Amino acid sequence: MSNNVHDVIIIGGGIAGLFCALKLSPRRVTVLTAAPIGQGASSAWAQGGIAAAVAEGDTPEAHARDTIAAGAGLVDEELARAMTREAPDRVRDFLAYGVPFDRTLEGRLAVGREAAHSARRIVHVRGDVAGRAIMDALGAAVRNTPSIHLLEDHVAEELVTDGPRVVGVRARLSDGRQITTLSARATVLASGGIGHLYAITTNPPQACGIGLAIAARAGAVLADTEFVQFHPTAIAVGCDPAPLASEALRGEGAILVNGAGEQFMLKVHPDGDMAPRDVVARGVFAEIAAGHGAFLDARTAIGPEFPERFPTVYASCLAAGIDPVRMPIPVAPAAHYHMGGVQTDARGRTSLAGLWAAGEVASTGVHGANRLASNSLLEAVVFATRVAEDISGMTSPSTFPQRASTEPRSSPDAASLSVRDLRTTMSRHVGVIRNRDGLATALERISCIEREAKSTSLRNMATAALLVAAAAFARHESRGAHERSDYPRPDPALARRTFLTLAEARTIAAEAIHDSHRSIPAG
Numbered sequence: 466m467s468n469n470v471h472d473v474i475i476i477g478g479g480i481a482g483l484f485c486a487l488k489l490s491p492r493r494v495t496v497l498t499a500a501p502i503g504q505g506a507s508s509a510w511a512q513g514g515i516a517a518a519v520a521e522g523d524t525p526e527a528h529a530r531d532t533i534a535a536g537a538g539l540v541d542e543e544l545a546r547a548m549t550r551e552a553p554d555r556v557r558d559f560l561a562y563g564v565p566f567d568r569t570l571e572g573r574l575a576v577g578r579e580a581a582h583s584a585r586r587i588v589h590v591r592g593d594v595a596g597r598a599i600m601d602a603l604g605a606a607v608r609n610t611p612s613i614h615l616l617e618d619h620v621a622e623e624l625v626t627d628g629p630r631v632v633g634v635r636a637r638l639s640d641g642r643q644i645t646t647l648s649a650r651a652t653v654l655a656s657g658g659i660g661h662l663y664a665i666t667t668n669p670p671q672a673c674g675i676g677l678a679i680a681a682r683a684g685a686v687l688a689d690t691e692f693v694q695f696h697p698t699a700i701a702v703g704c705d706p707a708p709l710a711s712e713a714l715r716g717e718g719a720i721l722v723n724g725a726g727e728q729f730m731l732k733v734h735p736d737g738d739m740a741p742r743d744v745v746a747r748g749v750f751a752e753i754a755a756g757h758g759a760f761l762d763a764r765t766a767i768g769p770e771f772p773e774r775f776p777t778v779y780a781s782c783l784a785a786g787i788d789p790v791r792m793p794i795p796v797a798p799a800a801h802y803h804m805g806g807v808q809t810d811a812r813g814r815t816s817l818a819g820l821w822a823a824g825e826v827a828s829t830g831v832h833g834a835n836r837l838a839s840n841s842l843l844e845a846v847v848f849a850t851r852v853a854e855d856i857s858g859m860t861s862p863s864t865f866p867q868r869a870s871t872e873p874r875s876s877p878d879a880a881s882l883s884v885r886d887l888r889t890t891m892s893r894h895v896g897v898i899r900n901r902d903g904l905a906t907a908l909e910r911i912s913c914i915e916r917e918a919k920s921t922s923l924r925n926m927a928t929a930a931l932l933v934a935a936a937a938f939a940r941h942e943s944r945g946a947h948e949r950s951d952y953p954r955p956d957p958a959l960a961r962r963t964f965l966t967l968a969e970a971r972t973i974a975a976e977a978i979h980d981s982h983r984s985i986p987a988g
């Protein structure tokens with residue numbers, strides 16, 4: 466890295482990071498990413514598409530109503546309305562960047578329907594490859610923008626602070642050899658989600674909560690960290706990450722059955738297999754926990770048309786030795802999306818001066834306790850645009866010198882056993898269904914892993930896990946994606962968002978661990 470002064474550093478090269486960089490052009494921006502652009506980002510794996518009220522008869526107000534209903538009482542309604550109002554403009558931006566959204570015969574944008582949307586409003590690309598097409602288009606646009614400097618294969622490990630202000634970032638080359646400190650006037654966190662804190666996830670390995678951890682360590686306020694959305698039907702064949710059997714399969718009539726062939730969701734919810742995502746995830750989880758197994762059976766509804774209609778899912782099944790034309794697909798819930806994150810305001814500012822956040826790492830409040838399908842790519846681009854507008858309004862260039870120190874350090878992540886331990890703990894105790902004892906056990910285990918971590922990456926993962934588990938421990942109700950078996954109903958008195966710092970999370974953890982030891986009878 467040269468001794469250039471960095472005006473703006475963006476941590477993350479998914480949809481939020483790249484969109485923000487493009488919107489900031491021609492301002493000089495450095496995009497730091499843990500993996501090469503196009504890899505290591507959930508954005509590239511999005512199948513469904515982006516929600517936007519672009520069809521005749523649909524309105525941003527209706528989209529906002531659906532978003533608010535899905536969020537189970539915790540949505541910031543004003544921001545949700547702003548997001549749905551800005552959605553059509555962001556779709557136009559995508560078209561300008563060359564994203565080939567599917568069109569009808571008349572040439573209008575084709576829109577699909579997904580669960581809990583009251584209208585057809587998902588714009589998509591060649592059926593199920595929206596994320597890949599968007600990332601290809603944004604990646605090409607970024608590479609053609611001279612003001613954007615890419616620093617690939619650099620993992621941010623720590624934010625650099627000057628008092629209460631964030632003034633840059635310390636990053637390690639992915640192979641673990643070197644650490645570089647970069648200073649910037651504005652730092653944007655766009656590092657994605659936390660799925661890889663769990664043993665079963667649909668997210669890429671880079672989605673392991675480092676962004677959340679480094680912001681928390683710098684003193685940022687986090688929001689709603691207990692709310693993790695689990696996809697009900699990941700294909701359970703031992704792959705990490707787990708491939709998805711998309712919701713569209715159930716939309717086309719595929720049914721969920723247990724090992725005895727019973728359609729178990731019929732007992733759970735009047736809408737059966739088409740119940741809301743969190744309800745189906747809990748149904749599948751319960752069936753597996755009871756030892757009955759869970760399978761998606763598409764033999765009758767889709768049968769021989771499977772390869773043609775669902776090529777991505779078909780390929781994943783075949784790779785695992787399952788022919789879904791003739792066999793039910795084994796499924797399990799998988800950590801999929803984090804509603805919580807670093808708290809941001811309407812401009813994407815965090816509680817720390819000099820630090821903005823956008824995309825899955827941020828918590829704007831538009832998802833509340835549960836995200837409406839295909840609203841996450843939308844949130845990422847709406848707020849990436851707002852961040853860019855806010856930073857653009859700041860006129861003076863960077864005055865912080867770059868600390869161009871490149872320190873050799875040997876710290877390969879030799880902690881894979883502990884990583885596995887952490888992920889198993891999260892899936893077992895901070896997963897689809899939680900309770901007080903399990904969460905206290907998790908907090909103790911996570912605190913121990915964090916304390917004893919030999920590598921910065923493991924310590925950061927454990928810090929992120931602590932933030933999720935502590936907020937889950939402290940919310941004494943079930944709401945949206947957060948299900949407590951010991952508090953099975955929503956409590957109207959608790960219908961408010963969670964805001965917490967790392968120090969507060971540590972206090973919750975210490976009290977939980979202390980209480981759990983006290984409640985073990987002596988002898």
Ligand SMILES: Cc1cc2nc3c(=O)[nH]c(=O)nc-3n(C[C@H](O)[C@H](O)[C@H](O)COP(=O)(O)OP(=O)(O)OC[C@H]3O[C@@H](n4cnc5c(N)ncnc54)[C@H](O)[C@@H]3O)c2cc1C
Nearest residue numbers: 477478479480481499507508513514621657824825839842
């Ligand atoms: C299988 C799947 C299907 C999905 N389908 C849809 C859908 O149809 N519609 C929808 O709206 N949403 C969907 N989602 C969710 C959506 O894809 C994500 O929420 C969204 O892409 C997040 O974008 P992002 O830019 O915030 O993060 P990401 O796209 O995950 O990008 C994060 C970036 O940060 C980098 N990074 C991470 N940590 C560091 C670090 N410490 N230092 C430097 N760089 C770092 C990563 O390498 C990556 O470049 C899906 C998610 C998955 C996993």
